[in-house]
Structures are given as structure tokens and as C-alpha cells.
Amino acid sequence: MPMSLKEVRERLEAAGHYVTIDGRVTEEIAATLVPCPVSRLRRWRLEGKGPRFFQPAKTPWYYLGDVLAWIAEGESFR
Structure with missing residues (x-):
């Protein structure tokens, strides 16, 4: 059963992962959620391809909702 965005966020934060106030996560966390190696997200x-990301400077960020939607669409294995 798929978890809601709120549930995933709470689990990540409970495990000590950083989720920004607007719901962004690092590429490492996004890769864990997909699941795939970070190198695949970079490729x-x-x-x-892959989930939508936001890169205002050097560091790419992924919106948690976008990653979960991308997974739900079954895109992770294409």
C-alpha cells in the first residue's frame, strides 16, 4: 500500500534525514526512495529522464512529492 507524502516525510525525518520546509530532499535520499544508485539519478x-529536480546552484534537489509521483507512475525502471 503506497504511503502518503506526509507519511514518507515523517519516516524520513524520524530516521534523521533532512527534508526542507518546502519538501525537497537530496539526491542521496531520492536515490534511496527510487531505489537506484545516485549515479543513475545523475545520468x-x-x-x-528521471524524477523532476531543482538545481538553483551546484546541488540538485528533488521535491519529495515529485519523486513519489514519478515512482507511482512506474517510471523508475525505464
């Missing part, structure tokens, strides 16, 4: 970003 997908270069190819224009």
Missing part, C-alpha cells in the same frame, strides 16, 4: 538528469 538520468543528463539524459532529461
Whole structure:
């Protein structure tokens, strides 16, 4: 049974992971959720694939809701 965004956020925070106030997570956390290696997320970003990300500077961020929606759509294995 899929968990809600709120449940996933609470579990991540309970495990000591940082989730920003607007729901962004690091690529490491996103990779854990997909699940895939971080290198695959990086490759997908270069190819224009994978979950939507936000990169205001050097560090890429993933919105938790976008990662969960992408997983729900079954995109993680394409």
C-alpha cells in the first residue's frame, strides 16, 4: 500500500534525514526512495529522464512529492 507524502516525510525525518520546509530532499535520499544508485539519478538528469529536480546552484534537489509521483507512475525502471 503506497504511503502518503506526509507519511514518507515523517519516516524520513524520524530516521534523521533532512527534508526542507518546502519538501525537497537530496539526491542521496531520492536515490534511496527510487531505489537506484545516485549515479543513475545523475545520468538520468543528463539524459532529461528521471524524477523532476531543482538545481538553483551546484546541488540538485528533488521535491519529495515529485519523486513519489514519478515512482507511482512506474517510471523508475525505464
